[in-house]
Amino acid sequence: MRATIIHAPGDIRLETVPDPTIVASTDAIIRTVATCVCGSDLWDYRGVNPVVSPHPIGHEYVGVVEEVGRDVSSVTPGEFVIGSFYATDNTCQHCCSGYQSACVRREFVNGCQADYIRIPFADGTLVSTSDLPDDSLIPDLLALSDVMGTGWYAAVAADVRPGSTVVVVGDGAVGLSGVLAARELGAERIIAMSRHDTRQQLATDFGATDIVTERGGDGIAAAIELTGGIGADCVLECVGTQEAMRQALKSARPGGNVGFVGVPHGVTIACEELFFSHVGLRGGPAPVRRFLPDLIDRVLTGRIEPGKVFDLELPFDQVAEGYKAMDERRAIKALLRT
Ligand SMILES: [Zn+2]
Numbered sequence: 001m002r003a004t005i006i007h008a009p010g011d012i013r014l015e016t017v018p019d020p021t022i023v024a025s026t027d028a029i030i031r032t033v034a035t036c037v038c039g040s041d042l043w044d045y046r047g048v049n050p051v052v053s054p055h056p057i058g059h060e061y062v063g064v065v066e067e068v069g070r071d072v073s074s075v076t077p078g079e080f081v082i083g084s085f086y087a088t089d090n091t092c093q094h095c096c097s098g099y100q101s102a103c104v105r106r107e108f109v110n111g112c113q114a115d116y117i118r119i120p121f122a123d124g125t126l127v128s129t130s131d132l133p134d135d136s137l138i139p140d141l142l143a144l145s146d147v148m149g150t151g152w153y154a155a156v157a158a159d160v161r162p163g164s165t166v167v168v169v170g171d172g173a174v175g176l177s178g179v180l181a182a183r184e185l186g187a188e189r190i191i192a193m194s195r196h197d198t199r200q201q202l203a204t205d206f207g208a209t210d211i212v213t214e215r216g217g218d219g220i221a222a223a224i225e226l227t228g229g230i231g232a233d234c235v236l237e238c239v240g241t242q243e244a245m246r247q248a249l250k251s252a253r254p255g256g257n258v259g260f261v262g263v264p265h266g267v268t269i270a271c272e273e274l275f276f277s278h279v280g281l282r283g284g285p286a287p288v289r290r291f292l293p294d295l296i297d298r299v300l301t302g303r304i305e306p307g308k309v310f311d312l313e314l315p316f317d318q319v320a321e322g323y324k325a326m327d328e329r330r331a332i333k334a335l336l337r338t
Pocket residue numbers: 088089090091092093094095096100102103104105106
């Protein structure tokens with residue numbers, strides 16, 4: 001089969017590798033229908049995370065079940081399935097409390113930019129649609145595998161509820177998905193921080209009521225001003241840099257909450273400042289599995305179109321171009337049809 005291998009920063013190659021096989025009786029093999037490039041794949045591509053040796057990459061997928069191990073009962077060959085970047089049993093106490101991404105048996109699902117993928121704990125990880133979805137829904141369903149599930153978690157972690165005022169820091173695919181999640185959860189005012197025309201447009205499309213283009217102190221001042229001088233009820237931090245975290249913490253009102261889903265890179269938080277701010281903070285890798293059934297339903301009923309974050313669609317053999325376009329910010333997110 002074909003698989004995407006990163007050899008070094010900037011060096012993405014599509015190579016022929018052996019097909020995956022069932023290893024454990026709880027595994028499934030799926031034939032990928034579509035996959036995509038994640039903002040976090042760019043940490044490797046840009047050399048922020050060291051690439052020690054060539055390895056498969058990609059953790060977002062939708063596909064059709066090809067084969068299952070003898071202990072798999074909830075999905076069968078031929079079904080269309082969506083899963084998240086962690087394979088989880090969905091039965092341990094962490095899973096049962098809604099934190100599947102902290103599952104005691106979790107395994108990171110890597111190498112998804114490929115024709116076939118082995119999914120551990122298929123029963124706990126994969127959610128199937130009742131019918132094969134229409135081709136036009138593939139981008140929407142693929143977005144649920146990571147970005148929409150992560151944006152949703154950011155909104156839930158920030159305690160967005162009907163009537164909330166919300167600030168979203170980050171206009172990448174996750175931040176934009178966070179805007180959509182905040183709208184779906186009933187937020188009244190959604191302030192998106194963005195300096196890019198196309199992203200501002202999509203944020204507005206997804207439900208943003210205000211756009212703030214300033215950054216740093218000016219950005220904080222703008223968010224405070226737009227929330228009547230007190231700060232937002234909820235802030236979604238979807239970047240993972242020091243500047244973004246500062247923007248988030250300083251935009252929340254006393255008693256407000258920050259949901260942070262940007263993987264932190266060199267971020268430090270002043271504990272004393274946090275103490276006196278009265279701001280609540282919750283984040284981490286999103287338990288996407290918790291939200292999948294609900295999100296799939298919202299897509300299939302036409303309520304949300306999270307696939308709009310894909311502004312570049314390429315055949316799979318052009319995966320390297322997908323990385324390049326995202327690295328150069330020519331694309332928000334690249335979808336690859338396999
Ligand atoms: Zn578990």
